[in-house]
Amino acid sequence: MRRRTVLATLTAATLTAVIPAAPAAADPPGDQPLPGYTISNPPLPPAMVDGRPSRVLQGVHEHAAYDIEVPPRWNGQLVMWAHGYRGASRVLTVEPPSYGLRQRLLDQGYAWAASSYYANDYDVRAGVLSTHALTRRFAREVGSPRKTFIAGVSMGGHVTARSIEEFPRTYDAALPMCGVLGDHALFDFFLDFQVVAQDLADLPAYPPPPDYVTSVVPKIQERLGLNDPAPNALGKQFRAIAVNRSGGDRPGAHAAFAYWQNFLFNLAEPAPGDSLAQQPDRVATNVFTRYTPSTPVNVNRTVQRVRPADPGARHTRRLTAVPSIAGRPNVPVLSLHNIGDMFVPFSMEQHYRKDVARNHRGGRLVQRAVRNAGHCEFSPAEAGAAWDDLVRWERTGERPAGDDVLRPGAPDFGCRFTDPTAYPTGTRPLFPACP
Known part of the structure; x- marks a missing residue:
């Protein structure tokens, strides 16, 4: 989808x-x-x-x-x-x-x-x-x-x-x-954010359904404690993975995660049209991605792996909409x-x-x-x-x-x-x- x-x-x-x-x-x-x-x-x-x-x-x-x-x-x-x-x-x-x-x-x-x-x-x-x-x-x-x-x-x-x-x-x-x-790594990061959160919350939902933001995301946030004063153990693992995928441990990283998390979940809303420019996430993949930390859940063994929907656009050197x-x-x-x-x-x-x-x-x-x-x-x-x-x-x-x-x-x-x-x-x- x-x-x-x-x-x-x-x-x-x-x-x-x-x-x-x-x-x-x-x-x-x-x-x-x-x-x-x-x-x-x-x-x-x-x-x-x-x-x-x-x-x-x-x-x-x-x-x-x-x-x-x-x-x-x-x-x-x-x-x-x-x-x-x-x-x-x-x-x-x-x-x-x-x-x-x-x-x-x-x-x-x-x-x-x-x-x-x-x-x-x-x-x-x-x-x-x-x-x-x-x-x-x-x-x-x-x-x-x-x-x-x-x-x-x-x-x-x-x-x-x-x-x-x-x-x-x-x-x-x-x-x-x-x-x-x-x-292309930008769209990989957006993909990572969704599939890792789903995996840790044990709520598989990829491709995201039309009601993903309104029905699935609140359950993910509840199970990971993302809206609590402090996330639970699974939520902390998710936060750490998101921080690492966005640039690694650095000053203000936890505050930045809290600032951006709702917005990033909302990026899974359906997009109109079917061109690459309208759906740049077609180049995204996590097939070879290694996530850290791997505790308390070994996400690398359990996360859903997604191949690029448009492998030609992913691998070409030509000037495309997402080059x-x-x-x-x-x-x-x-x-x-x-x-x-x-x-x-x-x-x-x-x-x-x-x-x-x-x-x-x-x-x-x-x-x-x-x-x-x-x-x-x-x-x-x-x-x-x-x-x-x-x-x-x-x-x-x-x-x-x-x-x-x-x-x-x-x-x-x-x-x-x-x-x-x-x-x-x-x-x-x-x-x-x-x-």
Whole structure:
């Protein structure tokens, strides 16, 4: 049974100025959305840069809406922004760079461009191709940039990491934030969460029935004591397995589990449609997964093993809606991730680190941990410092500092690059304040 696995909802502003799609029977021109889609891209007011307005260009290119913004004194360099998951909506929207980066880029002389992508759902292929196509439109409308950077959040991090491998001659450096850098491993984690909980509660329910969230999940939570002040022995084992699968024992892990558990159970709701983009969990498997701890129940002997429903999509190197990331960056990559994130879990960084190291390209990757439990919860200072350090690295060749994401167990892990002035906003109070 096909299920929804939802990534971050990083939506744009209120939807207005809807452009109707061309008739389904027609093959629409590139300045119209694909059949079934509409576009909402309200006018973007120019930003002020040193007392002068920026130049804003908006339109539709190859079925995707776009925004381009150029400062009055352009330095000849471009930043492509890749947005996150838009869900099953059939309205295409554009998102300017977040975390204060839009103004920061313009103040530093950078132009930026962002695409809606030509499709929604979990369609990384659409993100990669639409973003790359927009670089050509920028060259035509503004001029060919001397350098092109790419940055993205959540699913946009997946778009970013695959883009630098798909089009290695286009991009000069990359900044994925809270990104799906472990590609298929994200959907493996969602699968793990359901089948392990079912196994420990002795409530087999995979594939999940239509009433799974309303009827089965409450029984699982009751049997594991997940809603009690402290889980029972089985619940503690489940929590430990979920923590290990999401990045290992690290500061705030138990609090992060409590914060995310209900949301993760809800991901088993049925999804509309039958395409890979609509049901990315078709690539998920746990056939060879080893779960720890294995007491009081040896889950490795009792858990239901699930093969990928779409093994072709799982194993191909082609650019699909849910593509693999080889871990072969040929440009500097600086990533940010929240250590308590269990939606796009911190383990994504660990998978990417191992892939990059296996390809002997570790010198091109710097990773930074931010100490909170939210998804894409960064302060302007955290994102801004990462951007500035990435640019300096690309320009000078001097690799900036980062965290060892494979060793997250120290009590102060995540403190080095966490903005102390952002405490105690958001989910940061789930962690002790950094010294």
